[in-house]
Amino acid sequence: MKKLSIFASLFMLLAIFTASTASACTNYLVTRGASADGSNMITYAADSHVLYGELYFRPAADWAEGTMIDVYEWDTGKYLGQIPQVAHTYSVVGNMNEFQLAIGETTWGGVEQLGSQEGALIDYGSLIYLTLQRAKSAREAIKVMTELVETYGYYSSGESFSISDKDEVWILEMIGKGNGEKGAVWAARMIPDGYVSGHANHARITQFPLEGKTSISSDKMDKIFNPEIVNVYAKDMISFAKEKGLYPKDGKNKNFSFSDSYGPVDFGGARYCEMRVWTFFNRVSKDMDKHFDYAKGNIKLDKKGYATNRMPLWIKPDHKVELSELKDAMRDHLEGTELDMSKDMGAGPYGNPYRWRPLTWEVDGVTYCNERATATQQTGFSFVAQSRNWLPDAVGGINWFGVDDAASTVYFPMYCSATRVPKSFAVGNGKMMDFTNKSAFWVFNQVTNFAYTRYSEIHPEIRAKQVELEAKYQNFTKIIDMAAEGMFKADKAAAIEFLTDFSCNQGDNLTNEWREFYGYLFAKFMDGNIKTKDGNKQNPKMRQPGYSEKWKRAVANDTGDQLKVKGASH
Incomplete structure (x- = not known):
């Protein structure tokens, strides 16, 4: 049988995550009835300190019978084995395929005894990209994903997946069975239209209906395409938990909570983790104060050990969510709450809402934590996937893509039908330890890391530029949508090439503009000063803002008389 070397090489290129990824990703989910323009949207931030941000691309292809795929663990690059290829695979740009299907993830680990499975061939990263190449809809994706792990074993620990297409949005949660058994236990729920959801490194599916016309177990997967079905779960989801002592043997099935048992x-x-979901919910609902105590880590448990004060899996927003609003939700640093990271002394003199790792630290034997906000310095890439059912698939799906810290990135439009990606975002253009100013990842990191030095002074300039460019892109896509839809009816291939050219041009132009922007910022804020041009004069205007009053008082209190200016003694 033939070995699929191209696919294997691609997976080797993608094997750039480490275990640090497994504790740091954020997904927000918006159904079309909850969005301002009627699109389904999901977000994903791929957070890892050693993840090199780039835009993956897999072209559609036909495969000879007997072709095999080499599977490598996404986190480590470890070779796991081979599985058969299907006859035809779909085109995939990033985490979105040509049919507007998009998948994101967050890792939650779960109970330790289920954290590994010897001999398993499918890890969560491979599961995502194999599925995007094989499924056209969210329901089909759930079927493909669960069948893959049942057939070949599940190599990863607990994982939540966001799955969206042009009509529906689902959340699938899965954990392996540990050594000795193949496969995984899992549960999947469709987010009701008009609602929003989220997950951020913690399992969130609790109790849900197990019977009736809306729910099926995995032994009835042929019914998953029935639109009345909105809950699907592994047939041994509860019995396996009882067998492993994770749920009382005499516990009633109707009271079973997936998350509280497995994670x-x-x-x-x-x-x-849940705090990041709370911040999104809090942006779109005025009813979230009652859940803030829980999000801060104050857990109330019942006799079973189940948390009694958890947030709901989904909420109905107070207003329709704009695309720009969802992008900004990915940029949150807990602003407007008592945990605002820019307000305490850890923010330094310039209100920096970031804390360098590790996440916890000790003083005099007492453990303290840094906040884990949605926007974080270690993001490799993030996206907002937008699926629109009133347009042809080639036009309707847009992967709004950005690299580096979401708070300072710019999301540019990448149409899902594109047949190539911008060179500055392409796989192989630079590496984590190989700098090149031709790479979007490095160009954005230059700007972002410079801003970290004097955040309150520099970031407002980034924010203004970000807003300007993203507004421009959203206006552009309105025109491109109309043009491409018209072209699509006459010449599908020409329409796809048109969308590809547009997407690639926007991405590469963005990198060039951001490179010039870094030069502007560096000249303006160099050496602790703030300089601006003064007409045609040789020397610029200059001001020296110094430090905040809070910081000056802290330094004065810390140093006592050491820095005090004194008069002459007599």
């Missing part, structure tokens, strides 16, 4: 919430699960 019980603790202080860290709430404070570092």
Whole structure:
């Protein structure tokens, strides 16, 4: 049988995550009835300190019978084995395929005894990209994903997946069965239209209906394409938990909670993970104050050990969510809350809402934590996937893509039908330890890391530029949509080439503009000064803002008389 070497090489290129990824990703989910323009949207931030941000591309292809795929673990590059290829695979740009299907993820680990499975061939990263190449809809994706792990074993620990297409948005949560058994237990729920959801490194599916016309177990997967079905779960989801002592043997099935059994919430699960979901919910609903105590890590448990004060899996927003609003949700640093990272002394003299890792630290034997906000310095790439059912698939799907810290990135439009990606975002253009100013990842990191030095002074300039460019792109796509839709009816291939050219041009132009922007910022803020041009004069205007009053008082208190200016003694 033939070995699929091209696919294997691609997976080697993608094997750039480390275990640090497994504790740091954020997904927000918006159904079309909850969005301002009627599109389904999901977000994803791929956060890892050693993840090199680039835009993956897999062209559609036909494969000879007997072709095999080499599978490598996404986090480490470890070779796991081979599985058969299907006859035809679909084109995939990033985490979105040509049919507007998009998949994101967050890792939550779960109970330790289920964290590894010897001999398993499918890890969560491979599961995402194999599925995007094989499924056309969210329901088909759930079927493909669960069948893959049942057939070949599940190599990863607990994982939540966001799955969206042009009509529906689903959340699928999965954990392996540990050594000795193949496969995984899982549960999937469709987000009701008009609602929003989210997950951020913690399992969130609790109790849900197990019977009736809306729910099926995995032994009835042939019914998953029935639109009335909105809950699907592994047939042994509860019996396996009872067997492993994760749920009482005499516990009633109707009271079973997937998350509380397979991934019980603790202080860290709430404070570092659920807090990120809370910030999104809080942006779109005025009813979230009642859940803030839980999000801060104050967990209340019942006799079973289940948390009794958890947030709902989904909420109905107070207003229709704009695309720009969802992008900004990915940029949150807990602003407007008592945990605002820019306000305490850890922010330094310039209100920097970031804390360098590790996440926890000790003083005099007492453990403290840094907040884990949605926007974080270690993001490799992030996206907002937008699927629109009133347009042809080639036009309707846009992967709004950005590299580096979401708070300072710019999301540019990448149409899902594109047959290539911008050179500055392409796989192989630079590496984590190989700098090149031709790479979007490095260009954006230059700007972002410069801003970290004097955040309150420099970031407002980034924000203004970000708003300007993203507004321009959204206006552009309105025109491109109309033009491409018209072209699509006459010449599909020409329309796809048109969309590809547009997407690639926007990405590469963005990198060039951001490179020049870095030069502007560096000249303006160099050496602790703020300089601006003064007409045609040789020397610029200059001001020296110094430090904040809060910081000056802190330094004065810390140094006592050491820095005090004194008069002459007599």
